Amino acid sequence: MTKAIILTILLAGLIVIGTSAPAWGAQLDTRINPNNAESPFKMSYLKTIFIEYPDGGVLFDALSTSQWIVSGTADSTNPGVQELMSNLNNGIQSDGSQARISDLNVIYEFQLKGRSIQTSIDYRVVLEGTITDYIITEDSQKQLVDLGWRGLTTTSPIQINGIEINIPLGVLETEEPLLYNTFVGTEAESVLNRELINADFILEQPLTNWHFLFDPTGINADASTFGLDASIAGFVVSSWTMGESSIREGRQVERVYEAEVMADELYIIRSVQSTDTANLSSIGFGALDLLDGVEIIGVTPTPPADYMTTSTGGFPIMIIYGMAGLAAVGGIGFFIISSRSMKNQAQGQQGIDPSNLVGYQTSASSGGYQTNRGEAHLKDDTDYNQTRSVYEDMQKETLPQETLPEEIVSTQTMPSAGEDDAACGCAASAEIGSECDCEMQGSCLCDATCQCNADVCKEHVHEMS
Known part of the structure; x- marks a missing residue:
């Protein structure tokens, strides 16, 4: 287990070291054409x-x-630009590269903006130029291209049009004397004297760590119908990019320097540079190589016949070995823990002893035939009838006899008529003052309650009483 802990610590250290890298504020963009003597x-x-x-x-x-805001431009006729170009070429030569800058234009802009809690000063310098002498050798098959020139750096002060463009403190000397006098001779001076024109990290980051892609559009038969640039017709285009945080490239973070100055009050000076990025492309398929410690590419019009991958990404072999070793350590630890757990378990029969069980053959199943299945239960005084199959006894359900309800015959009784219900036509005739109907018809149709004085009605009532 001690070895496993040591290996884990070493692997974690490799990851932390591999992901911690400085980042400077330089951004490179260039396309090399091996068929030309110079490229922008x-x-x-x-x-x-x-x-x-x-x-x-x-x-x-x-x-x-x-x-x-202080801004301006200058070309290679400016003495300051000529001095800058000379310093950059000297730096390229000291890096072992044979390439050189043949033309250079400089764009600079410095902007101060005051606020209630802090003041910010933005520095921006852009170099646009031409690189030449990058072809080391060439033949009918390929060209060797020098890429060791990409770390364009100078630590010397550079003045263009009377403005210091490389040392931030120099700008304050001409534009803000109060700030310059406050910071000179203090800890802040070292922060403000760090050069702006510095691309060392772009050179220090090996091209093998950059992302590589190649575009085969130029070798397609119908590419010309889509307005293809004549410079890449018949060629693929190789591209290398850097600037993202990864295990291969390292953790890209802003470069921050800070200092405190105690004058009439406490002041805090902080310098922040953005991360480095680079986009480098070459017409043709580029294969990386080293020549006397300088990174170069061997360029051919098309990729090799057996080259089918358009993106590299050779993962660092040490990381692969480290991950495999960590997996092996984890597996060994798992087996050790499992072995110890097995040793701590009780030995012998586990669960119910088979000698305490008694078996019975299962009776006929629901299909009406005998099967090979059986049942078992513990040996005790319990009657097997309590646990035997429910299919052995067929229980018959009996329904109760139906009883018919007796027929109930209802006897209808006629209501008796009362005095108020009597109907007498003679009375109706008397009410309207007309002659008795019974007398006119010669027969009485009234009931016994009739009180008419007609002879016919009296005889009828008498007969009914």
Whole structure:
């Protein structure tokens, strides 16, 4: 187990070290054409300086509402640009590369913006130029292209049009003398003297760690129908990119430097540079190689016949071995723990002893035939009839006899007529003052309650009484 812990710590250390890398504020974009003697490039450098005044003070009074921009451009005819180009070429040569910058244009912009809690100064310098002498050798099959020039860096002060463009403190000397005098001779001076034009990390990051892709559009038969650029007709285009955080490239973070200055009040100076990014492409299929410690590519018009992958990503072999070792350690640990658990378990018969069971043959199943299935239960005084199959006894259900209800005959009784219900036509005739109907008809149709004075009615009532 001690070895497993040591191996785990070593693997974790490799991952942490592999993902911790410096990041500078440089951004490269270039396309190399091996068929031409020169190719364009563009390099941008970015940095921001923050000046915080949490307790107010003289700088708060001077900067909180201040705002200015200094910008300009210059070409290779400018003495400052010529000095910069010379310094960059010297740096390229010291890196072992034979390439050189033949033309250079400089764009710079510095902007100060004051706020109530802090002031920010943004520095931006863009170099647009031409790189040449990058072809090491060539023949009818391929060209060897030098890529060791990509770390364009200079630590020297560079003044263009009277403006210092490389050392941030120099800009303050001409544009904000109050800030310059406050920070000179303090810890903040070292923060503000860090050069802006620095692309060392782009060179230090091996191209084998960059992401590689190639575009085969140029070798398609019908590519010309889509307005294909003539420079890539018949060629593939290889591309390398860097700048993302990964185990291969390292953890890309902003580069931050900070210092505190105690003058009339406490001031905090913080320098922040964005992460490095780069996009480098070459017309043709590029295969990476090293020549005298300088990274180069061997360029052919098309990829090898057996090359079918359009994206590399050779995962670091040490990481692969480390992951395999960690899996092996985990497996060994699992078997050790399992073995110890088995040793701690009770030995011998587990559960019910078969000698305490008695078996019975199962009776006929629901299909009406005998099966090979059986039943078993513990030996005790319990009657087997309590547990035997329910199919042995067929219980018959009997229904109770139906009883018919007796017929009930109801006897209808006629109501007797009362005095109020008597009907007498003679009375009706008397009410309207007419002659008795019974007398007119010669017979009485009234009942015994008739009180008519006609002779016919009297005789009829007498007969009925």
